[in-house]
Amino acid sequence: MTESYLSRIGALIRDARRHKDLTQAELAALLNTSQSAVARIEQGKQNLSLEMLARIGESLDSEIVSVGSSLPQNLRINGGKRLSGEIDVRTSKNAAVALLCAALLNKGRTTLRNLARIEEVNRIVEVLTSIGFKIRWLPDSSDLEINPPATINLGSIDEAAARRTRTIIMFLGPLMHELDEFELPYAGGCDLGTRTVEPHMVALRHFGIDVTATMGSYHVTIDREKAPQRPIVLTERGDTVTENVLLAAARHPGTTVIRNASSNYMVQDLCVFLQQLGVTIEGLGTTTLTVTGVESINQDIEYSPSEDPIEAMSLLAAGVVTGSEITIKRVPIEFMEIELAVLDTMGLRYELSEEYLSANGHTRLVDLRTIPGPLKAPLDKIHPLPFPGLNIDNLPFFAIIAAMAEGSTLIHDWVYENRAIYLTELTTLGAKVHLMDPHRVMVEGPTKWRAGEIMCPPALRPGVVILLAMLAAPGESVLRNVYVIHRGYEDLATRLNNLGADIQTFRDI
Ligand SMILES: CC(=O)N[C@H]1[C@@H](OP(=O)(O)OP(=O)(O)OC[C@H]2O[C@@H](n3ccc(=O)[nH]c3=O)[C@H](O)[C@@H]2O)O[C@H](CO)[C@@H](O)[C@@H]1O
Numbered sequence: 001m002t003e004s005y006l007s008r009i010g011a012l013i014r015d016a017r018r019h020k021d022l023t024q025a026e027l028a029a030l031l032n033t034s035q036s037a038v039a040r041i042e043q044g045k046q047n048l049s050l051e052m053l054a055r056i057g058e059s060l061d062s063e064i065v066s067v068g069s070s071l072p073q074n075l076r077i078n079g080g081k082r083l084s085g086e087i088d089v090r091t092s093k094n095a096a097v098a099l100l101c102a103a104l105l106n107k108g109r110t111t112l113r114n115l116a117r118i119e120e121v122n123r124i125v126e127v128l129t130s131i132g133f134k135i136r137w138l139p140d141s142s143d144l145e146i147n148p149p150a151t152i153n154l155g156s157i158d159e160a161a162a163r164r165t166r167t168i169i170m171f172l173g174p175l176m177h178e179l180d181e182f183e184l185p186y187a188g189g190c191d192l193g194t195r196t197v198e199p200h201m202v203a204l205r206h207f208g209i210d211v212t213a214t215m216g217s218y219h220v221t222i223d224r225e226k227a228p229q230r231p232i233v234l235t236e237r238g239d240t241v242t243e244n245v246l247l248a249a250a251r252h253p254g255t256t257v258i259r260n261a262s263s264n265y266m267v268q269d270l271c272v273f274l275q276q277l278g279v280t281i282e283g284l285g286t287t288t289l290t291v292t293g294v295e296s297i298n299q300d301i302e303y304s305p306s307e308d309p310i311e312a313m314s315l316l317a318a319g320v321v322t323g324s325e326i327t328i329k330r331v332p333i334e335f336m337e338i339e340l341a342v343l344d345t346m347g348l349r350y351e352l353s354e355e356y357l358s359a360n361g362h363t364r365l366v367d368l369r370t371i372p373g374p375l376k377a378p379l380d381k382i383h384p385l386p387f388p389g390l391n392i393d394n395l396p397f398f399a400i401i402a403a404m405a406e407g408s409t410l411i412h413d414w415v416y417e418n419r420a421i422y423l424t425e426l427t428t429l430g431a432k433v434h435l436m437d438p439h440r441v442m443v444e445g446p447t448k449w450r451a452g453e454i455m456c457p458p459a460l461r462p463g464v465v466i467l468l469a470m471l472a473a474p475g476e477s478v479l480r481n482v483y484v485i486h487r488g489y490e491d492l493a494t495r496l497n498n499l500g501a502d503i504q505t506f507r508d509i
């Protein structure tokens with residue numbers, strides 16, 4: 001290996017080690033080597049065998065330095081252990097992706113503080129880098145600095161990265177301000193059945209955006225004579241469609257009224273960020289947003305997105321399913337209230353701290369302590385609604401909570417065409433989950449969990465639900481191909497291990 005290659009790898013290893021909060025001596029102990037050898041590796045002064053690289057990759061659980069990172073990553077779970085201690089909720093994937101798209105509006109430097117270091121963010125960073133943005137993680141932090149190019153070069157877009165996320169669709173709103181005509185690859189993301197982008201197209205037409213889908217790409221043209229003449233009424237109260245319209249309206253100098261807007265957590269974060277960039281937004285937190293844009297934005301800005309209610313729900317489910325007392329810190333309570341109200345009816349006991357503010361200065365947080373105890377099935381079916389309602393992404397976690405409760409719980413996922421179907425995988429682990437139709441499952445509890453081996457479904461939340469059930473199941477379970485979990489959760493295995501879980505990462509080398 002050449003010296004410059006070695007020092008680049010060394011720097012990556014150093015960053016990944018720091019990110020895992022390990023000292024050189026601690027990493028050396030994991031690798032069965034000396035601290036001075038680790039220091040030499042990090043300085044690029046040590047030749048590395050492929051075997052050593054693979055071991056470093058395993059120890060740091062890091063995609064960057066692991067050999068064969070294209071091979072699927074799997075988890076081995078030694079379940080049946082009680083969890084204890086405290087865990088912080090990380091900032092949300094869904095605000096992160098909206099804010100990364102919003103950075104496209106700004107000619108100045110955007111610094112996003114304490115961003116979740118997740119694969120979804122990595123994909124968007126790859127896309128933005130490929131079109132000319134200079135992006136770096138600030139040293140010893142999870143702060144991402146984004147510097148825009150003088151002109152965006154969409155011709156060199158990293159199509160493979162773009163196609164792995166649905167977020168690419170939110171490039172439409174910001175890019176209309178930069179280019180008169182452009183192509184974008186089709187949006188990807190979780191496989192949740194048919195999920196069109198039609199509501200985005202209908203809403204953005206008000207700004208003169210016309211999109212035709214051809215051969216795997218969206219061909220986009222902008223008619224600059226057009227501007228919204230009347231309120232834009234969204235056909236669905238969708239989160240990303242609301243964000244796309246906000247991004248289009250942010251640099252439209254007139255006033256845009258958005259009705260049937262989502263007021264969900266990621267939309268609120270985006271609104272606060274845009275307000276700090278000088279965009280006037282009235283109605284934050286409601287379903288009517290009135291936006292007066294500014295023609296150009298050139299501001300060095302720092303922003304801290306808020307904590308993820310879906311991660312909070314995931315951790316709460318981890319506590320419930322393992323019968324553990326854990327304290328989940330930094331729970332965005334406004335976006336968990338209905339979930340907790342439903343759990344109240346199931347007999348869940350928990351304690352909440354006084355409220356405090358998130359670093360975005362807007363979102364109310366609490367610490368939540370779970371108290372183990374018996375649960376009973378609710379009388380009514382559990383179903384999601386756009387905010388304020390039980391969050392669509394939190395619904396799958398009710399399957400494992402219902403599996404712990406005495407009686408039958410009907411879970412109705414009317415939103416996604418096939419997400420409920422993935423929940424039937426829980427039967428391998430001993431749960432009684434009956435699929436009534438593609439949208440409804442009946443869960444009968446309580447469950448005597450048993451270990452098993454499952455291929456992770458191509459959907460983030462069902463994947464995590466299975467992982468959590470494996471935590472509850474005594475013995476060794478294997479969950480294969482977990483990329484989709486890394487799409488939305490930072491270092492979940494390590495963080496659960498810090499609470500006393502036993503999860504190891506391995507690859508099929
Ligand atoms: C990056 C991001 O923020 N992703 C979230 C966002 O995706 P996103 O905003 O892209 O969600 P979609 O627009 O795909 O909506 C999800 C599904 O809900 C249906 N629908 C939605 C709203 C509505 O009022 N009526 C209706 O029927 C849609 O037809 C679709 O089938 O919102 C979803 C629903 O909260 C979440 O699961 C995703 O995690």
Ligand SMILES: C=C(OP(=O)(O)O)C(=O)O
Pocket residue numbers: 166189190192393460461488
């Ligand atoms: C469905 C989800 O995400 P996305 O919109 O990124 O596919 C999710 O977060 O559960």
